[in-house]
Amino acid sequence: MPVYGVERYIERCAVSLFEQSYKDIEYIFVNDATQDKSIDVLRAVIDRYPERAKAVRIVEHPKNKGLSAARNTGLDHATGDYIWHVDSDDYVATNAVGKWVEVAEKQSADIVICDINIVTTKGIETERVTYKDKEDYIRRLLQHTQKCAHWNKFYSKSFIDEIGIRSDEQIRMAEDYAVTPRLLYYAKRVAILHEPLYFYETTNQSSYVHNLRRVSIESHRRAEGILTEFFADKSEYADIAAILSQRSITSLVKNSNKEGWQMIADVYSDSMMRSGKGMTLVNRIIYALFKNHHWCLLQAFMELYHCVMQDRS
Helix, strand or coil: CEECCCCCCHHHHHHHHHCCCCCCCCEEEEECCCCCCHHHHHHHHHHCCHHHHCCEEEEECCCCCCHHHHHHHHHHHCCCCEEECCCCCCEECCCHHHHHHHHHHHCCCCEEEEEEEEEECCEEEEECCCCCCHHHHHHHHHCCCCCCCCCCEEEEHHHHHHHCCCCCCCCCCCHHHHHHHHHHHHCCCEEEEEEEEEEEECCCCCCCCCCCCHHHHHHHHHHHHHHHHHHCCCCCCHHHHCCHHHHHHHHHHHCCCHHHHHHHHHHCHHHCCCCCCCCCHHHHHHHHHHHCCCHHHHHHHHHHHHHHHHHHC
């Protein structure tokens, strides 16, 4: 678990982890030089669970290195049979680890994927994993129609070590986007657990994800470049790899505002002449309005888009 700026949330998360019904768990918390009292809160929670304390390690970064580096530090210190990345502003079902292990061992899976609960200001919404087969799922990840997040995936440690794919530490945001599709590509066995074991918190405005600055957009671009290079020579994914820039642009636009759009345009200036062919009609409209800098029309369209998506929810 990376720890940064989560003083308000980390108690809830740590309690959900320490109260797991499964007993044989190793806990690695990576303090990414947080400036608040997150670690003090964490230590107070650890004191409440003395039976877990010997299995807990807090690893210190001398300076803030970002989410990718924190993930890698956690992997460097892990000694267990499985890896589960948990973000410190989220929380988990107390039977989650037991469920993960049961499915992973029964199916000899390299990766197990579960459904998630999305925590919003209006309540909790369940999002199911859409999975026909591995190729279909990877395509959905690359198309941004399924979450690339690490936290709803349970990895065999031996598989992670064998493949050797780690987070690029120059990527400060979207590091999981660069990693999970490649891990899935190499996985021999993928299991699906249709239970929402993970609670994804969307209201933490100080989290890594909510800080959409230029460096975040540049990170997204770097992640997309890694995936484009990886999948370009793989025939079953070449069509998607060819338009990853356009898909990334539309995804960023959907999750930003007018101020952010100008930064996106600056970072992606050399990709703006490409067509949006191959995307959905909605994404083609967003991309066309964006690349032609029709900001007022784009703003109106995005308001309509978000209203429709909220109604669907």
